[in-house]
Amino acid sequence: MTLPRLAVRHLVKTFAGRRVVDDVSLTVMPGQVTCLLGPSGCGKSTTLRIIAGVDMQDSGTIHVDGQLICDTVDRVPPEGRSIGLMFQDFALFPHLTVAQNVGFGLRGRRDDGRVTALLQKVGMLRYLHDYPHQLSGGEQQRVALARALAPQPRIMLMDEPFSGLDDRLRDDIRDETLEILKSEGTAVLLVTHEPNEALRMADEIALMRDGRVVQRGSPYNIYNAPKDLQAAGFFSDINVIKGKVQGALTDTPFGQFLAPGVPDGTEVDIVIRPQHLKIDFDRAGRGPNPTPQDGTPARGVVQRARFIGASSLVEFRMDFDGSILRAAVPSVFLPKVGTPLWIMIRRDRCFVFPRG
């Protein structure tokens, strides 16, 4: 069995009586990316700082390749942890050239061609003698990556490293960075509050809320099997339809939904993402026929429709209770406000959660 490159267990950190990091455990395997994902203030950066050795935990352990590097008794100093850091504001030294900046990353070790090899890898070899102010944001980011990789760290900790870059550039740099980190076999722990960044980069996502890791899993699993309503809502807009369970089923205007194992009388939220609503025509008020997969259709009237490029966002006011449902549909379809349409809910794409 492969040992995790980084294993963090039961980390706790309290500031002014508040548990900012509350029993956090996570692992990163060699050559893999784990994303610590969560809203601002949930404790991501504090967790990262403890792993880097800049902050000290109140309790909990950190192991690198099975070796204890920090508990509350023994503590390997930051420079002895074989950890590289990349932060958004982790600026290059302005008075050093690109080559000197990367060379600085070697921390006194012999170069042996590593600086040029790394600059080649990040596509910056021709800027060897340039100074940081002569480079674009994306180019500086590439040099920063080369500098962080110079001492061949076993782990790279990244805190929102791409947030200073504009959208198009960010996607490119993200993909390139990932490829380079994988080719170096570095284990990466990446902190972000952006779900799309985590979905795009992570092998594993640890979803954090109020100091706790509430769910861990592959991007696919965490997106398609969220643990609760908040976890579902963190990744996209969601629609919520209310119901009450009777005999493991809940009745709604969209027909019955299965709620296995949920006791009778429990109020539930049926959650569905906008792209999983199906829309059909009115047919003079008859609408489409019910199907086993899509259940009973319900009628709504278009309240708002916005073209946003690849898709259109359509907002419906539902006849049954006046509530609003949002659908994302291919952008070839942009219905007029006031159009009656019928909506069906794909059973296989719904999540049923007891209301908390």
Ligand SMILES: Nc1ncnc2c1ncn2[C@@H]1O[C@H](COP(=O)(O)OP(=O)(O)OP(=O)(O)O)[C@@H](O)[C@H]1O
């Ligand atoms: N040194 C400190 N002293 C007191 N409180 C702190 C300290 N460092 C962090 N906190 C608090 O701990 C909480 C978590 O902060 P942290 O920076 O870890 O969150 P985060 O999830 O990384 O958020 P962001 O994405 O905004 O940086 C915040 O409420 C913050 O104010």
